[in-house]
Amino acid sequence: MDGRDLLAQLPDASVSLTFFDPQYRGVMEKLSYGNEGSRQKARSKLDQMPDEMIIEFIAEINRVIKPSGHLMLWVDKFHLMEGIHHWVKDTSLEIVDMITWNKKRWGMGYRSRRVAEYLIILQKTPKRAKGVWTNHSIPDIWEEKVERLHAHSKPEGLQKILIESVTEEGDLVLDPASGGWSVKTACEASNRNFIGSDLVG
Numbered sequence: 678m679d680g681r682d683l684l685a686q687l688p689d690a691s692v693s694l695t696f697f698d699p700q701y702r703g704v705m706e707k708l709s710y711g712n713e714g715s716r717q718k719a720r721s722k723l724d725q726m727p728d729e730m731i732i733e734f735i736a737e738i739n740r741v742i743k744p745s746g747h748l749m750l751w752v753d754k755f756h757l758m759e760g761i762h763h764w765v766k767d768t769s770l771e772i773v774d775m776i777t778w779n780k781k782r783w784g785m786g787y788r789s790r791r792v793a794e795y796l797i798i799l800q801k802t803p804k805r806a807k808g809v810w811t812n813h814s815i816p817d818i819w820e821e822k823v824e825r826l827h828a829h830s831k832p833e834g835l836q837k838i839l840i841e842s843v844t845e846e847g848d849l850v851l852d853p854a855s856g857g858w859s860v861k862t863a864c865e866a867s868n869r870n871f872i873g874s875d876l877v878g
């Protein structure tokens with residue numbers, strides 16, 4: 678199911694936490710490799726989200742998140758460097774933190790080799806940490822190697838510890854572009870309710 682159709686069905690301020698891992702070519706385009714390997718070819722076959730679509734997703738995510746709830750947004754280094762302000766400028770979401778995920782796996786690069794992805798943490802106003810973010814021992818560099826269930830699988834351990842820090846049992850966690858369903862698995866391990874969608878699978 679298209680994540681925007683799922684979002685349209687959700688009431689305002691009904692979700693405590695959303696993970697969003699947009700599907701874009703980002704790194705692949707910046708590196709312009711002529712000969713992408715089989716895994717990269719599998720990635721590029723997935724439906725890509727243009728900027729306008731990402732903005733549409735984030736506008737709806739902003740609507741469905743509760744006040745002081747969070748959006749955890751996965752980006753690569755090019756989106757990190759160029760900035761994501763244009764994705765969130767018309768929302769009540771403010772950047773409050775960022776975690777670097779060391780994938781413990783070597784990627785490509787003409788210059789440095791990629792080993793990391795980045796999780797930008799945004800909070801819907803009113804912005805506050807006290808009483809909302811409960812675990813103060815999460816490091817801002819996180820090492821976790823993942824089994825490849827999906828071309829873009831994200832670390833379940835990191836997502837689980839974040840879910841447990843900013844939500845309570847029974848809260849609703851959303852992932853509108855679920856891919857390999859890593860957020861769903863993390864929610865099951867934490868007794869949180871999950872709702873998600875993907876165009877495939």
Ligand SMILES: C[S@@+](CC[C@H](N)C(=O)[O-])C[C@H]1O[C@@H](n2cnc3c(N)ncnc32)[C@H](O)[C@@H]1O
Pocket residue numbers: 678679680681698699700723724725726827829830831832853854855856857858859860874875876877
């Ligand atoms: C980067 S992957 C997500 C990976 C996921 N976070 C995980 O841990 O496995 C992005 C996903 O978005 C999906 N996608 C692309 N356009 C979509 C849309 N309009 N609605 C829902 N999912 C979409 C793709 O099929 C892909 O599986």
